Amino acid sequence: xxxxxxYLFFCILIATSLVILQETMSNLVWLISVNMPVTFAMxxxxxxxxxxxxxxxxxxxxxxxxxxxxxxxxxxxKILLIWVKISKSVAYGLAGSAAxxxxxxxxxxxxxxxxxxxxxxxxxxKTILSLYGFVSGYFFGASLSSKVES
Amino acid sequence: MNKxxxxxxxTILFTLHASAVSVIYKYQNLAENxxxxxxxxxxxxxxxLFTELTGALRIIEDGVLSPEIISGxxxxxxxxxxxxxxxxxxxxFSTNRKLYLSFSSPDKYExxxxxxxxxxxxxxxxxIEIKTIFKAAPSRDTAAHYGARMAFLKDGTLxxxxxxxxxxxxxxxxxxxxxxxxxxxxxxxxxxGDNPFINDDDALSEIWSYGHRxxxxxxxxxxxxxxxxxxxxxxxxxxxxQPAKNYGWPAITYGKDYSGATISPFTKKEGLEQPIKYWVPxxxxxxxxxxxxxxxxxxxxxxxxxxxVPGDVRRIQIEDTLSKEEILFSDLGRVRDIEVSPDxxxxxxxxxxxxxxxxxxxxx
Numbered sequence: 144x145x146x147x148x149x150y151l152f153f154c155i156l157i158a159t160s161l162v163i164l165q166e167t168m169s170n171l172v173w174l175i176s177v178n179m180p181v182t183f184a185m186x187x188x189x190x191x192x193x194x195x196x197x198x199x200x201x202x203x204x205x206x207x208x209x210x211x212x213x214x215x216x217x218x219x220x221k222i223l224l225i226w227v228k229i230s231k232s233v234a235y236g237l238a239g240s241a242a243x244x245x246x247x248x249x250x251x252x253x254x255x256x257x258x259x260x261x262x263x264x265x266x267x268x269k270t271i272l273s274l275y276g277f278v279s280g281y282f283f284g285a286s287l288s289s290k291v292e293s
Numbered sequence: 294m295n296k297x298x299x300x301x302x303x304t305i306l307f308t309l310h311a312s313a314v315s316v317i318y319k320y321q322n323l324a325e326n327x328x329x330x331x332x333x334x335x336x337x338x339x340x341x342l343f344t345e346l347t348g349a350l351r352i353i354e355d356g357v358l359s360p361e362i363i364s365g366x367x368x369x370x371x372x373x374x375x376x377x378x379x380x381x382x383x384x385x386f387s388t389n390r391k392l393y394l395s396f397s398s399p400d401k402y403e404x405x406x407x408x409x410x411x412x413x414x415x416x417x418x419x420x421i422e423i424k425t426i427f428k429a430a431p432s433r434d435t436a437a438h439y440g441a442r443m444a445f446l447k448d449g450t451l452x453x454x455x456x457x458x459x460x461x462x463x464x465x466x467x468x469x470x471x472x473x474x475x476x477x478x479x480x481x482x483x484x485x486g487d488n489p490f491i492n493d494d495d496a497l498s499e500i501w502s503y504g505h506r507x508x509x510x511x512x513x514x515x516x517x518x519x520x521x522x523x524x525x526x527x528x529x530x531x532x533x534x535q536p537a538k539n540y541g542w543p544a545i546t547y548g549k550d551y552s553g554a555t556i557s558p559f560t561k562k563e564g565l566e567q568p569i570k571y572w573v574p575x576x577x578x579x580x581x582x583x584x585x586x587x588x589x590x591x592x593x594x595x596x597x598x599x600x601x602v603p604g605d606v607r608r609i610q611i612e613d614t615l616s617k618e619e620i621l622f623s624d625l626g627r628v629r630d631i632e633v634s635p636d637x638x639x640x641x642x643x644x645x646x647x648x649x650x651x652x653x654x655x656x657x
Contacts, residue, residue, distance in 0.1 A: 166554045173463055174557055179544055181558075189555045201526075201553025255373035255436040257459045259552050264460055 239280020
């Protein structure tokens, strides 16, 4: 139980960090496209600033949203795994993907179609974010599997 | 020597005292329980038109709110920040009775909407001769950031502020659309021949300036256009707007996104205009007027900016470097718009479903 909680916690941190990476990248890539002098050092500084600000300086801490979304999706995945015979890693990967996608798609419904996560406005952005959700969930599933094996 | 020192000390003390004396004013309610008042147009001291975001154009006649709503306002979308927005009078309103309305125009089939401006003639309590003179393109699927304020230049052309639509912020940097622009048109909807991008095939000819976010205050003072705009989380701005200039949004900004993310790490760049003043944290500037009236001589030559957060009016003396500001009327809540009446009193609109129109006059 303690190990599972630790894996979940770590999975949430990975997902949050990756969502913030996408947010940072999407803003900076656009700035480069309009000839703004973005440097690698600026990218690093912006990413770490976003890590802090998106979890403590915005309207809602991103990590809390991700934690709620992931916990719910993983619970559903755990129940479904009783009947559906697929690998835990894939099942939790898909759940992670669905959780992030749900956050990106549902948030605008609460704010008159406004995309609060700017990095999720485009189809490409949504795809990347759901992929990041999959990676995080896959990590969680793989960790649980390795725990069972050991 | 002592006498000189005494005179000097007295002068300093007197000056300090004089500057510390605050102006005494009082409020008069012109209208109460009005639904999201948004724009005000003062016909004369006792006759005032105003819009409700929910879609009504209303009038205060001889100082009393008419219960009759002015008919003829087109269908509007009321959602989020969308609705019936600004109303301005034609410079020759006293003779031609023409006015201009900006609003969010729905396209029910496409489930989108856009900023539209119409001209119309006020015939008693009815709008007639209604004509669309501007429709922002492309339309949007969000209900936020319309800008939608209007002001006349001295040459009789109309400036319209057009917001970035929130989800379309990057479009403010491109000239093939109306997001995040200030538009200049003739009152019949045609495009003035001296617009800055009129000969640019890659730009829309109505565009006068670009790189704006959500400009909701615009006034002309001695031929100079002052504009204020909402920043994101921080970064509200006052700009002096000139044709063809790029005001930078979202490539440069002093604000952060609502998620907390950095929209741009840049606040300055050559070729992008700097605001003459900005606010961090935000005050949410919603309207702007220039005060040169006689009722409050202390406030002459000031910009008065209505603000939604926390809710007050900011007075900024033009002669200053705009670094100093006085906070007024902070007991009214969110102030949506401000106008100056010919007698020098101020007309304020407070925001919300139970909004008010308030006249500020000199107290005893």
